[in-house]
Amino acid sequence: xxxxxxxxxxxxxxxxxxxxxxxxxxxxxxxxxxxxxxxxxxxxxxxxxxxxxxxxxxxxxxxxxxxxxxxxxxxxxxxxxxxxxxxxxxxxxxxxxxxxxxxxxxxxxxxxxxxxxxxxxxxxxxxxxxxxxxxxxxxxxxxxxxxxxxxxxxxxxxxxxxxxxxxxxxxxxxxxxxxxxxxxxxxxxxxxxxxxxxxxxxxxxxxxxxxxxxxxxxxxxxxxxxxxxxxxxxxxxxxxxxxxxxxxxxxxxxxxxxxxxxxxxxxxxxxxxxxxxxxxxxxxxxxxxxxxxxxxxxxxxxxxxxxxxxxxxxxxxxxxxxxxxxxxxxxxx
Amino acid sequence: xxxxxxxxxxxxxxxxxxxxxxxxxxxxxxxxxxxxxxxxxxxxxxxxxxxxxxxxxxxxxxxxxxxxxxxxxxxxxxxxxxxxxxxxxxxxxxxxxxxxxxxxxxxxxxxxxxxxxxxxxxxxxxxxxxxxxxxxxxxxxxxxxxxxxxxxxxxxxxxxxxxxxxxxxxxxxxxxxxxxxxxxxxxxxxxxxxxxxxxxxxxxxxxxxxxxxxxxxxxxxxxxxxxxxxxxxxxxxxxxxxxxxxxxxxxxxxxxxxxxxxxxxxxxxxxxxxxxxxxxxxxxxxxxxxxxxxxxxxxxxxxxxxxxxxxxxxxxxxxxxxxxxxxxxxxxxxxxxx
Amino acid sequence: xxxxxxxxxxxxxxxxxxxxxxxxxxxxxxxxxxxxxxxxxxxxxxxxxxxxxxxxxxxxxxxxxxxxxxxxxxxxxxxxxxxxxxxxxxxxxxxxxxxxxxxxxxxxxxxxxxxxxxxxxxxxxxxxxxxxxxxxxxxxxxxxxxxxxxxxxxxxxxxxxxxxxxxxxxxxxxxxxxxxxxxxxxxxxxxxxxxxxxxxxxxxxxxxxxxxxxxxxxxxxxxxxxxxxxxxxxxxxxxxxxxxxxxxxxxxxxxxxxxxxxxxxxxxxxxxxxxxxxxxxxxxxxxxxxxxxxxxxxxxxxxx
Numbered sequence: 001x002x003x004x005x006x007x008x009x010x011x012x013x014x015x016x017x018x019x020x021x022x023x024x025x026x027x028x029x030x031x032x033x034x035x036x037x038x039x040x041x042x043x044x045x046x047x048x049x050x051x052x053x054x055x056x057x058x059x060x061x062x063x064x065x066x067x068x069x070x071x072x073x074x075x076x077x078x079x080x081x082x083x084x085x086x087x088x089x090x091x092x093x094x095x096x097x098x099x100x101x102x103x104x105x106x107x108x109x110x111x112x113x114x115x116x117x118x119x120x121x122x123x124x125x126x127x128x129x130x131x132x133x134x135x136x137x138x139x140x141x142x143x144x145x146x147x148x149x150x151x152x153x154x155x156x157x158x159x160x161x162x163x164x165x166x167x168x169x170x171x172x173x174x175x176x177x178x179x180x181x182x183x184x185x186x187x188x189x190x191x192x193x194x195x196x197x198x199x200x201x202x203x204x205x206x207x208x209x210x211x212x213x214x215x216x217x218x219x220x221x222x223x224x225x226x227x228x229x230x231x232x233x234x235x236x237x238x239x240x241x242x243x244x245x246x247x248x249x250x251x252x253x254x255x256x257x258x259x260x261x262x263x264x265x266x267x268x269x270x271x272x273x274x275x276x277x278x279x280x281x282x283x284x285x286x287x288x289x290x291x292x293x294x295x296x297x298x299x300x301x302x303x304x305x306x307x308x309x310x311x312x313x314x315x316x317x318x319x320x321x322x323x324x325x326x327x328x329x330x331x332x333x
Numbered sequence: 334x335x336x337x338x339x340x341x342x343x344x345x346x347x348x349x350x351x352x353x354x355x356x357x358x359x360x361x362x363x364x365x366x367x368x369x370x371x372x373x374x375x376x377x378x379x380x381x382x383x384x385x386x387x388x389x390x391x392x393x394x395x396x397x398x399x400x401x402x403x404x405x406x407x408x409x410x411x412x413x414x415x416x417x418x419x420x421x422x423x424x425x426x427x428x429x430x431x432x433x434x435x436x437x438x439x440x441x442x443x444x445x446x447x448x449x450x451x452x453x454x455x456x457x458x459x460x461x462x463x464x465x466x467x468x469x470x471x472x473x474x475x476x477x478x479x480x481x482x483x484x485x486x487x488x489x490x491x492x493x494x495x496x497x498x499x500x501x502x503x504x505x506x507x508x509x510x511x512x513x514x515x516x517x518x519x520x521x522x523x524x525x526x527x528x529x530x531x532x533x534x535x536x537x538x539x540x541x542x543x544x545x546x547x548x549x550x551x552x553x554x555x556x557x558x559x560x561x562x563x564x565x566x567x568x569x570x571x572x573x574x575x576x577x578x579x580x581x582x583x584x585x586x587x588x589x590x591x592x593x594x595x596x597x598x599x600x601x602x603x604x605x606x607x608x609x610x611x612x613x614x615x616x617x618x619x620x621x622x623x624x625x626x627x628x629x630x631x632x633x634x635x636x637x638x639x640x641x642x643x644x645x646x647x648x649x650x651x652x653x654x655x656x657x658x659x660x661x662x663x664x665x666x667x668x669x670x671x
Numbered sequence: 672x673x674x675x676x677x678x679x680x681x682x683x684x685x686x687x688x689x690x691x692x693x694x695x696x697x698x699x700x701x702x703x704x705x706x707x708x709x710x711x712x713x714x715x716x717x718x719x720x721x722x723x724x725x726x727x728x729x730x731x732x733x734x735x736x737x738x739x740x741x742x743x744x745x746x747x748x749x750x751x752x753x754x755x756x757x758x759x760x761x762x763x764x765x766x767x768x769x770x771x772x773x774x775x776x777x778x779x780x781x782x783x784x785x786x787x788x789x790x791x792x793x794x795x796x797x798x799x800x801x802x803x804x805x806x807x808x809x810x811x812x813x814x815x816x817x818x819x820x821x822x823x824x825x826x827x828x829x830x831x832x833x834x835x836x837x838x839x840x841x842x843x844x845x846x847x848x849x850x851x852x853x854x855x856x857x858x859x860x861x862x863x864x865x866x867x868x869x870x871x872x873x874x875x876x877x878x879x880x881x882x883x884x885x886x887x888x889x890x891x892x893x894x895x896x897x898x899x900x901x902x903x904x905x906x907x908x909x910x911x912x913x914x915x916x917x918x919x920x921x922x923x924x925x926x927x928x929x930x931x932x933x934x935x936x937x938x939x940x941x942x943x944x945x946x947x948x949x950x951x952x953x954x955x956x957x958x959x960x961x962x963x964x965x966x967x968x969x970x971x972x973x974x975x
Contacts, residue, residue, distance in 0.1 A: 058518035073871065103871075113864040166606040223518055226592065267519040269549055270593055279527070
């Protein structure tokens with residue numbers, strides 16, 4: 001389907017993956033008041049080797065939870081999460097150790113992702129120790145990783161502590177830690193949202209370039225379509241735990257099909273004085289993950305919702321080069 | 334031109350850390366016209382929030398006004414007694430915080446909190462306050478039956494609307510909004526920005542909008558004030574400033590922003606990081622990161638000079654701005670600062 | 672890229688590495704009261720270590736005057752007995768000096784045991800959660816339901832009278848406070864991004880606990896440990912005073928009991944019961960002074 005990518009089996013596969021959290025304590029459970037928050041509710045997609053895919057949506061849409069399942073910080077409560085043909089949730093012992101050296105996460109907040117008691121050298125040595133890389137090679141691997149993220153004079157940073165570095169430098173260290181074991185798959189969770197605007201571009205460029213050079217498969221989680229477009233050729237849009245649209249980023253930007261994506265694209269602010277101030281094609285409500293509407297979860301804000309949307313959740317429909325979950329786009333029968 | 338609603342003249346604010354003064358805002362000057370939205374833009378630590386907060390005279394315990402004045406409606410805010418300032422706050426100058434959750438009391442319903450302001454400060458009776466509260470909620474687009482809800486029952490966007498309703502309660506002339514949409518998702522962000530525009534257009538309220546996002550500025554502001562390392566580096570009408578910036582920092586910011594409306598281009602960072610305000614470099618503070626810096630930039634502090642009409646910039650190379658702009662759009666220019 | 676080029680930047684050696692990692696374990700030298708507390712401890716430790724050299728007599732030795740009469744109830748200064756003698760003719764000063772030994776022995780062991788058990792329980796419960804957490808915290812609830820002093824008395828009645836009863840009782844019961852507090856601290860640490868980052872980097876649970884969690888909870892262990900010292904000494908004194916102590920080892924609590932039983936109060940022998948009482952107050956307060964210092968390290972905002 002995707003040109004220029006490996007045509008073999010997918011590297012990552014999610015099949016109706018679910019991540020449900022019980023809410024409320026023992027008392028609530030006894031009273032039958034306890035509910036379940038469906039952070040991720042039946043998400044299905046595949047990533048081919050070398051693909052870079054954006055996971056886009058508002059806070060609470062399940063994009064970060066999906067990312068956490070992919071790197072196994074959380075175990076799927078339903079469905080399957082596969083990496084290279086293996087069920088990720090079932091990994092233990094050596095298999096898990098191998099998985100950890102092949103799959104990495106870049107954290108959102110660089111100010112919290114590094115242990116304040118560790119020097120940069122300690123931080124970068126940790127994954128090497130875990131992967132049983134001989135100590136003699138550490139120095140060279142660390143320097144190489146730091147060069148990869150363009151941290152100029154690496155020797156100067158080695159023995160510093162995180163609080164002595166700027167946000168942009170810290171996020172480069174976080175990236176270096178993720179890249180040091182030469183992973184095949186990297187999940188980046190809003191890696192620039194905590195950074196100042198003037199340094200964001202530098203971090204984004206490093207991410208984009210290293211990914212392309214090393215052919216790393218990547219998921220880029222963000223709420224910002226403009227950033228996703230900068231680093232990803234394909235975008236998956238999520239809303240309240242489900243996928244609403246999945247397709248090439250440029251096509252989604254130019255011609256969004258799902259009503260939610262349409263509102264999202266219209267809402268992205270642009271740094272130009274001349275722009276549309278037309279009202280958004282969306283209701284004023286806010287999604288409530290604890291109590292989503294029946295049928296299509298977007299229907300209470302959707303300007304084009306009709307009877308069927310309240311009854312039945314829309315399944316995937318192939319439209320042009322995209323997958324859309326919307327009754328409007330289902331073939332007429 | 335009409336009389337400005339607010340005029341800042343050479344305003345400086347200092348923080349005392351240990352036994353040393355750090356100047357967080359130095360010699361800030363700009364006007365706010367009635368019924369306009371002014372965007373105060375800059376990176377974290379540039380002094381924009383300190384400056385905005387000083388206009389309500391709510392500052393951290395170790396901060397003080399180190400000089401200058403802020404003339405609001407003929408009175409110098411910085412020279413007013415605490416009592417007179419109290420009369421001004423909320424009634425004439427209202428504040429919208431970044432996170433409304435921190436400004437709302439979790440144990441009272443939002444209706445009670447709104448009524449409290451209207452009765453205590455606005456001198457309304459209980460029924461009048463109730464009617465006014467409903468009116469305010471309708472205005473900001475929240476159903477009036479939610480007045481009985483507690484802050485935690487609202488989503489982030491809704492809480493921000495409640496904060497706007499609170500700010501509007503006593504018909505202020507000026508609203509200071511400190512990153513009011515930063516924590517929100519794009520759709521909600523857009524809706525709140527539309528709300529701010531409506532305040533301006535229908536009620537004639539002026540807004541000082543503190544933000545780090547020039548897209549937000551482009552969407553709602555009439556004028557821009559760009560700050561860098563405690564100083565105002567550029568100020569002018571929004572459209573002119575964004576399309577034809579005269580300060581290299583503004584030019585650099587423009588390159589660093591992704592733009593969904595045009596073809597996918599290269600983003601260029603500004604290398605380096607803002608200086609430590611405890612020991613700022615002499616001369617222009619942007620010089621260490623500026624690709625166009627010359628010898629004098631590192632020694633002499635540039636003042637705000639006219640670039641074009643009411644478009645001012647603090648740069649020694651203003652006369653060459655057009656040439657610099659042409660060079661600034663090329664990525665390579667920013668790779669190795671001079 | 673040779674190794675030697677950059678490794679010279681590095682503060683060398685295992686010691687420096689440990690200090691960097693466990694920098695949180697430092698003595699609270701910034702707080703004057705804590706320094707006073709530490710000085711008091713140093714004084715008592717010296718006294719305990721050099722007890723055989725300092726004390727002129729065996730504390731249990733029954734002494735006689737030069738006239739071969741029992742040296743009973745001598746007032747301070749008489750015949751060179753600095754603090755006088757007891758009704759049974761024992762040297763009070765020597766008992767005081769030897770008492771420091773048992774006080775410190777009990778106090779420090781109890782503190783160590785309580786801090787160790789509490790930390791292990793707290794970290795295991797907080798880090799692993801699930802059933803481990805449930806079981807350990809219900810055990811803590813049970814421990815909270817045990818009245819401490821009666822428990823020690825019952826335990827002393829069951830076992831042979833020994834100063835270690837107090838330590839055993841504290842190990843069985845008083846870990847609960849430490850465990851609870853360390854568990855909640857661990858819970859917040861477990862979800863820190865850098866701990867999750869270590870998991871993603873492939874670090875084992877044990878490694879994460881030792882490297883990322885333990886250094887951050889150790890100051891808390893020290894705080895609760897220093898509180899436990901005071902508790903242990905007080906408890907031992909109470910137990911001995913009530914007569915459940917070890918009659919063969921001299922402690923300050925035992926001295927109080929001895930004085931009380933010999934009606935020292937009605938005889939006006941202040942020199943007998945005031946010094947041990949005063950020293951108990953002194954050493955227990957010193958422990959709390961030190962814990963206050965740790966509290967300031969942990970919660971700087973508590974201070975004024």
